[in-house]
Amino acid sequence: MIESVNLTKFYPPPIKSLFDLKSLRDFLGKPREKIPALIDLNFKVREGEIFGLLGPNGAGKTTFCKIANALVIPTRGNLYINGHDSVREHDKIKGRIFTIFGGERDLFGLFQWRVSVEKNLKFIAELWGIPKAEAEKRINYALELLNLKEKRNEWYQKLSAGMRQKVYLALPLIIQPEVLILDEPTVYLDVFTKREVWSAILELSKEFGTTIILTTHNLNEAEALCDRVLIFNKKKIAEGKPRELIEKFQALKMERKLLVKLRGKVETSDFNGIAEKIKVYSQNGFTYLEIYTKQDRLKDILAILTNYEVVDLQNETITLEDVFKKLLGDENVKRVKSN
Numbered sequence: 001m002i003e004s005v006n007l008t009k010f011y012p013p014p015i016k017s018l019f020d021l022k023s024l025r026d027f028l029g030k031p032r033e034k035i036p037a038l039i040d041l042n043f044k045v046r047e048g049e050i051f052g053l054l055g056p057n058g059a060g061k062t063t064f065c066k067i068a069n070a071l072v073i074p075t076r077g078n079l080y081i082n083g084h085d086s087v088r089e090h091d092k093i094k095g096r097i098f099t100i101f102g103g104e105r106d107l108f109g110l111f112q113w114r115v116s117v118e119k120n121l122k123f124i125a126e127l128w129g130i131p132k133a134e135a136e137k138r139i140n141y142a143l144e145l146l147n148l149k150e151k152r153n154e155w156y157q158k159l160s161a162g163m164r165q166k167v168y169l170a171l172p173l174i175i176q177p178e179v180l181i182l183d184e185p186t187v188y189l190d191v192f193t194k195r196e197v198w199s200a201i202l203e204l205s206k207e208f209g210t211t212i213i214l215t216t217h218n219l220n221e222a223e224a225l226c227d228r229v230l231i232f233n234k235k236k237i238a239e240g241k242p243r244e245l246i247e248k249f250q251a252l253k254m255e256r257k258l259l260v261k262l263r264g265k266v267e268t269s270d271f272n273g274i275a276e277k278i279k280v281y282s283q284n285g286f287t288y289l290e291i292y293t294k295q296d297r298l299k300d301i302l303a304i305l306t307n308y309e310v311v312d313l314q315n316e317t318i319t320l321e322d323v324f325k326k327l328l329g330d331e332n333v334k335r336v337k338s339n
């Protein structure tokens with residue numbers, strides 16, 4: 001079980017040159033503002049659960065993972081992993097927790113460049129005290145699952161960046177930790193490799209009951225993998241099962257978007273008072289409508305559309321991304337997407 005209790009981290013402000021008179025005056029004057037990374041974060045993760053920490057850039061995701069590994073000391077509050085404080089009692093958990101920092105490539109220095117994938121994995125398995133025969137079995141299993149079998153004798157140096165990331169992700173399948181922390185594990189991967197990694201994560205959870213915390217700003221990933229998610233931006237914003245969060249926001253009558261393709265002209269005044277916003281354009285002899293409406297006005301819109309010769313209609317279903325957008329504001333989502 002993992003429990004975050006009022007977990008808070010403020011980083012010290014950056015030190016400017018003391019030779020600069022203005023900085024010196026700042027420094028000697030009022031205390032400079034610290035940089036908030038986490039503020040009173042409270043949540044619990046049950047054993048065997050896949051729990052998503054979802055937040056935009058700068059939300060505090062990596063800071064959380066670093067606290068779990070005693071790489072950063074919280075300003076206040078605690079993170080308990082299987083009953084032990086992640087920083088003060090790190091010795092008691094260090095062999096039972098494994099973390100992948102997907103976004104920080106310098107940490108890939110774990111691997112030797114001019115050594116085969118297999119030898120690299122064997123070496124790390126040995127470091128973790130896994131008996132030789134067992135290590136071999138687990139390495140075969142991990143390489144098979146991640147579609148890396150053909151690369152086992154290849155030098156690590158010769159792999160593409162995505163393959164290297166998969167080799168990194170083979171480690172939890174070999175080490176089989178009780179708790180796995182994945183900090184943006186698929187951040188640089190293409191859609192196909194992403195799917196392979198997703199099935200490896202689900203396999204770990206299903207086969208070994210690993211408790212997994214996964215940070216991401218990829219909402220599809222959270223929706224596909226997580227039993228529960230916490231949406232946060234330094235502070236907690238919402239928590240629940242992905243489906244529950246989606247339904248909750250559907251119930252709040254979030255805006256929906258209907259895409260309609262029809263023949264003939266459209267009287268936009270037909271939709272006055274029913275649609276929130278409407279966009280009309282013509283292309284290749286068809287008229288296209290984008291109708292933004294509240295969930296509960298959908299049936300009125302459909303009634304009006306019966307007066308037109310509709311060729312196609314799509315109702316964009318609500319996703320966790322919509323919830324994220326609503327909670328964090330469009331500005332943040334634009335930043336997240338452009339990443």
Ligand SMILES: Nc1ncnc2c1ncn2[C@@H]1O[C@H](COP(=O)(O)OP(=O)(O)OP(=O)(O)O)[C@@H](O)[C@H]1O
Pocket residue numbers: 011012035036037055056057058059060061062063064103217
């Ligand atoms: N060593 C540090 N010193 C000062 N500020 C830091 C340090 N590390 C992180 N921060 C700040 O703390 C905040 C949270 O950063 P963090 O890296 O934890 O966010 P994140 O959610 O992982 O972001 P991203 O998605 O961009 O990786 C940011 O404002 C960041 O600038």
